Amino acid sequence: xxxxxxxxxxxxxxxxxxxxxxxxxxxxxxxxxxxxxxxxxxxxxxxxxxxxxxxxxxxxxxxxxxxxxxxxxxxxxxxxxxxxxxxxxxxxxxxxxxxxxxxxxxxxxxxxxxxxxxx
Amino acid sequence: xxxxxxxxxxxxxxxxxxxxxxxxxxxxxxxxxxxxxxxxxxxxxxxxxxxxxxxxxxxxxxxxxxxxxxxxxxxxxxxxxxxxxxxxxxxxxxxxxxxxxxxxxxxxxxx
Numbered sequence: 673x674x675x676x677x678x679x680x681x682x683x684x685x686x687x688x689x690x691x692x693x694x695x696x697x698x699x700x701x702x703x704x705x706x707x708x709x710x711x712x713x714x715x716x717x718x719x720x721x722x723x724x725x726x727x728x729x730x731x732x733x734x735x736x737x738x739x740x741x742x743x744x745x746x747x748x749x750x751x752x753x754x755x756x757x758x759x760x761x762x763x764x765x766x767x768x769x770x771x772x773x774x775x776x777x778x779x780x781x782x783x784x785x786x787x788x789x790x791x
Numbered sequence: 792x793x794x795x796x797x798x799x800x801x802x803x804x805x806x807x808x809x810x811x812x813x814x815x816x817x818x819x820x821x822x823x824x825x826x827x828x829x830x831x832x833x834x835x836x837x838x839x840x841x842x843x844x845x846x847x848x849x850x851x852x853x854x855x856x857x858x859x860x861x862x863x864x865x866x867x868x869x870x871x872x873x874x875x876x877x878x879x880x881x882x883x884x885x886x887x888x889x890x891x892x893x894x895x896x897x898x899x900x901x902x
Contacts, residue, residue: 783833
Protein backbone atom coordinates (compact mmCIF):
# COMPACT_ATOMS: atom_id res chain seq x y z
CA UNK A 673 0.00 0.00 0.00
CA UNK A 674 0.86 3.66 -0.16
CA UNK A 675 3.29 5.11 2.37
CA UNK A 676 2.84 8.20 4.49
CA UNK A 677 5.66 9.40 6.72
CA UNK A 678 5.67 11.74 9.67
CA UNK A 679 8.54 13.62 11.20
CA UNK A 680 9.48 13.74 13.96
CA UNK A 681 8.15 10.55 15.49
CA UNK A 682 8.61 11.90 18.98
CA UNK A 683 9.26 15.38 20.32
CA UNK A 684 9.64 16.91 23.75
CA UNK A 685 9.46 20.67 24.07
CA UNK A 686 9.18 23.36 26.68
CA UNK A 687 5.94 25.14 27.36
CA UNK A 688 5.59 28.25 25.20
CA UNK A 689 7.64 27.01 22.28
CA UNK A 690 6.35 26.02 18.86
CA UNK A 691 6.65 22.59 17.29
CA UNK A 692 6.33 21.70 13.61
CA UNK A 693 5.23 18.24 12.49
CA UNK A 694 5.61 17.14 8.87
CA UNK A 695 3.43 14.71 6.98
CA UNK A 696 4.59 13.40 3.61
CA UNK A 697 3.02 11.10 1.08
CA UNK A 698 5.97 9.19 -0.34
CA UNK A 699 4.66 7.48 -3.44
CA UNK A 700 1.50 9.32 -4.37
CA UNK A 701 0.22 12.85 -4.60
CA UNK A 702 -2.28 13.93 -2.01
CA UNK A 703 -4.39 17.00 -2.64
CA UNK A 704 -6.02 16.41 0.71
CA UNK A 705 -4.43 15.47 3.99
CA UNK A 706 -6.00 15.19 7.41
CA UNK A 707 -4.67 15.85 10.87
CA UNK A 708 -5.94 13.87 13.84
CA UNK A 709 -5.28 13.94 17.52
CA UNK A 710 -5.49 10.87 19.67
CA UNK A 711 -5.60 10.82 23.46
CA UNK A 712 -4.53 7.70 25.34
CA UNK A 713 -6.93 4.81 24.90
CA UNK A 714 -9.26 6.90 22.80
CA UNK A 715 -10.24 7.10 19.19
CA UNK A 716 -8.92 9.59 16.67
CA UNK A 717 -10.33 13.09 16.68
CA UNK A 718 -10.22 14.93 13.38
CA UNK A 719 -8.63 18.33 13.86
CA UNK A 720 -8.52 19.73 10.36
CA UNK A 721 -8.55 18.99 6.67
CA UNK A 722 -5.56 20.27 4.77
CA UNK A 723 -6.02 21.13 1.10
CA UNK A 724 -3.07 21.78 -1.18
CA UNK A 725 -2.88 25.41 -2.20
CA UNK A 726 -5.71 26.62 0.01
CA UNK A 727 -6.58 27.22 3.63
CA UNK A 728 -7.20 24.32 5.93
CA UNK A 729 -10.67 23.55 7.19
CA UNK A 730 -10.78 23.21 10.95
CA UNK A 731 -13.21 21.16 12.97
CA UNK A 732 -15.36 22.84 15.56
CA UNK A 733 -13.47 23.58 18.73
CA UNK A 734 -10.00 23.45 17.14
CA UNK A 735 -8.12 26.75 17.36
CA UNK A 736 -6.73 27.56 13.93
CA UNK A 737 -4.32 30.14 15.33
CA UNK A 738 -2.85 27.57 17.66
CA UNK A 739 -2.66 24.68 15.21
CA UNK A 740 -1.27 26.15 12.00
CA UNK A 741 -1.55 23.96 8.94
CA UNK A 742 0.31 24.51 5.69
CA UNK A 743 -0.17 22.25 2.69
CA UNK A 744 2.58 23.62 0.51
CA UNK A 745 2.82 20.83 -2.04
CA UNK A 746 1.03 17.71 -3.20
CA UNK A 747 3.21 15.58 -0.95
CA UNK A 748 3.72 17.68 2.16
CA UNK A 749 1.51 19.10 4.88
CA UNK A 750 2.80 20.59 8.11
CA UNK A 751 1.12 21.10 11.47
CA UNK A 752 2.66 23.69 13.77
CA UNK A 753 1.59 23.72 17.38
CA UNK A 754 2.21 27.29 18.48
CA UNK A 755 2.92 28.33 22.06
CA UNK A 756 2.57 24.75 23.18
CA UNK A 757 1.19 23.95 26.62
CA UNK A 758 1.18 20.69 28.56
CA UNK A 759 -2.44 20.07 27.59
CA UNK A 760 -1.30 19.94 23.95
CA UNK A 761 0.63 16.78 24.74
CA UNK A 762 -0.88 14.08 22.60
CA UNK A 763 -0.38 11.71 19.69
CA UNK A 764 -0.82 13.51 16.39
CA UNK A 765 -1.55 11.45 13.31
CA UNK A 766 -1.86 12.58 9.72
CA UNK A 767 -3.46 10.82 6.81
CA UNK A 768 -3.31 11.42 3.10
CA UNK A 769 -6.06 10.82 0.62
CA UNK A 770 -5.00 8.74 -2.34
CA UNK A 771 -7.41 9.35 -5.17
CA UNK A 772 -6.58 6.01 -6.69
CA UNK A 773 -6.19 7.41 -10.15
CA UNK A 774 -6.28 4.54 -12.59
CA UNK A 775 -7.54 2.10 -9.98
CA UNK A 776 -11.05 3.40 -9.68
CA UNK A 777 -10.90 3.50 -5.93
CA UNK A 778 -9.63 5.81 -3.26
CA UNK A 779 -8.63 5.49 0.32
CA UNK A 780 -6.72 7.17 3.09
CA UNK A 781 -3.33 6.12 4.36
CA UNK A 782 -2.06 7.08 7.76
CA UNK A 783 1.29 8.23 8.97
CA UNK A 784 2.96 6.51 11.94
CA UNK A 785 2.10 9.37 14.27
CA UNK A 786 4.06 11.95 16.27
CA UNK A 787 4.06 11.85 20.02
CA UNK A 788 4.31 15.34 21.48
CA UNK A 789 5.18 15.94 25.11
CA UNK A 790 5.11 19.51 26.37
CA UNK A 791 6.88 20.08 29.67
CA UNK B 792 -20.01 12.75 13.92
CA UNK B 793 -22.31 9.80 14.01
CA UNK B 794 -22.46 7.48 16.98
CA UNK B 795 -20.65 4.23 16.60
CA UNK B 796 -20.80 1.20 18.81
CA UNK B 797 -17.73 -0.96 19.17
CA UNK B 798 -16.93 -3.37 21.95
CA UNK B 799 -13.91 -2.01 23.76
CA UNK B 800 -12.18 -5.30 24.49
CA UNK B 801 -11.92 -8.77 22.99
CA UNK B 802 -9.77 -11.62 24.19
CA UNK B 803 -9.18 -14.81 22.17
CA UNK B 804 -6.83 -17.75 22.23
CA UNK B 805 -4.15 -18.11 19.58
CA UNK B 806 -5.46 -20.12 16.65
CA UNK B 807 -9.10 -19.26 17.30
CA UNK B 808 -11.12 -16.88 15.18
CA UNK B 809 -11.74 -13.31 16.30
CA UNK B 810 -14.85 -11.35 15.41
CA UNK B 811 -14.85 -7.61 15.95
CA UNK B 812 -18.16 -5.85 15.56
CA UNK B 813 -19.11 -2.30 14.71
CA UNK B 814 -22.57 -0.75 14.55
CA UNK B 815 -23.02 2.60 12.89
CA UNK B 816 -25.90 4.98 12.43
CA UNK B 817 -25.22 6.71 9.12
CA UNK B 818 -27.09 4.95 6.36
CA UNK B 819 -25.43 6.96 3.61
CA UNK B 820 -21.94 5.60 4.24
CA UNK B 821 -20.09 4.66 1.09
CA UNK B 822 -16.72 3.13 1.96
CA UNK B 823 -16.29 1.22 5.23
CA UNK B 824 -12.83 0.46 6.57
CA UNK B 825 -11.00 -1.54 9.17
CA UNK B 826 -7.78 -0.13 10.57
CA UNK B 827 -5.28 -1.72 12.94
CA UNK B 828 -3.25 0.27 15.43
CA UNK B 829 -0.37 -1.30 17.30
CA UNK B 830 0.90 0.37 20.49
CA UNK B 831 2.53 3.72 19.84
CA UNK B 832 2.01 3.47 16.09
CA UNK B 833 -0.20 4.97 13.45
CA UNK B 834 -3.09 3.27 11.75
CA UNK B 835 -2.63 0.49 9.24
CA UNK B 836 -5.37 -0.01 6.68
CA UNK B 837 -6.38 -3.66 6.82
CA UNK B 838 -9.24 -3.81 4.41
CA UNK B 839 -12.25 -1.92 3.18
CA UNK B 840 -15.60 -2.64 1.61
CA UNK B 841 -17.91 -0.68 -0.61
CA UNK B 842 -21.37 -0.13 0.78
CA UNK B 843 -22.93 -2.04 -2.12
CA UNK B 844 -21.10 -5.22 -1.08
CA UNK B 845 -22.11 -7.75 1.57
CA UNK B 846 -18.83 -9.52 2.09
CA UNK B 847 -15.17 -9.24 1.27
CA UNK B 848 -12.49 -11.78 2.00
CA UNK B 849 -8.79 -11.08 2.01
CA UNK B 850 -6.60 -13.96 3.22
CA UNK B 851 -7.35 -14.34 6.95
CA UNK B 852 -9.69 -11.36 7.02
CA UNK B 853 -13.39 -11.48 6.25
CA UNK B 854 -15.53 -8.36 6.32
CA UNK B 855 -19.30 -8.68 6.56
CA UNK B 856 -21.65 -5.78 6.02
CA UNK B 857 -25.31 -5.82 6.95
CA UNK B 858 -26.68 -2.55 5.67
CA UNK B 859 -30.15 -3.18 6.96
CA UNK B 860 -28.89 -3.45 10.53
CA UNK B 861 -25.97 -1.02 9.92
CA UNK B 862 -23.60 -3.64 11.21
CA UNK B 863 -20.02 -4.20 10.10
CA UNK B 864 -17.81 -7.01 11.32
CA UNK B 865 -14.23 -8.13 10.88
CA UNK B 866 -13.38 -11.79 11.28
CA UNK B 867 -9.75 -12.78 11.71
CA UNK B 868 -9.15 -16.47 11.12
CA UNK B 869 -6.38 -18.34 12.94
CA UNK B 870 -5.65 -15.37 15.18
CA UNK B 871 -1.98 -14.91 15.99
CA UNK B 872 -0.22 -13.04 18.79
CA UNK B 873 0.86 -10.47 16.21
CA UNK B 874 -2.79 -9.62 15.71
CA UNK B 875 -2.94 -8.09 19.18
CA UNK B 876 -3.76 -4.44 18.60
CA UNK B 877 -6.60 -1.96 18.59
CA UNK B 878 -8.96 -2.25 15.65
CA UNK B 879 -10.99 0.71 14.43
CA UNK B 880 -13.92 0.63 12.07
CA UNK B 881 -14.35 3.77 10.01
CA UNK B 882 -16.32 5.07 7.07
CA UNK B 883 -16.90 7.89 4.71
CA UNK B 884 -20.32 8.97 3.58
CA UNK B 885 -21.79 10.25 0.36
CA UNK B 886 -20.47 13.67 -0.56
CA UNK B 887 -17.60 13.61 1.91
CA UNK B 888 -14.25 11.92 2.17
CA UNK B 889 -13.73 12.56 5.85
CA UNK B 890 -13.40 9.46 7.95
CA UNK B 891 -15.54 8.83 10.98
CA UNK B 892 -14.00 6.39 13.43
CA UNK B 893 -15.42 3.98 15.91
CA UNK B 894 -13.98 3.99 19.42
CA UNK B 895 -11.78 1.01 18.77
CA UNK B 896 -11.66 -2.58 20.03
CA UNK B 897 -8.58 -3.80 21.81
CA UNK B 898 -7.86 -7.37 20.75
CA UNK B 899 -5.71 -9.44 23.07
CA UNK B 900 -4.47 -12.80 21.84
CA UNK B 901 -3.62 -15.36 24.50
CA UNK B 902 -0.79 -17.73 23.52
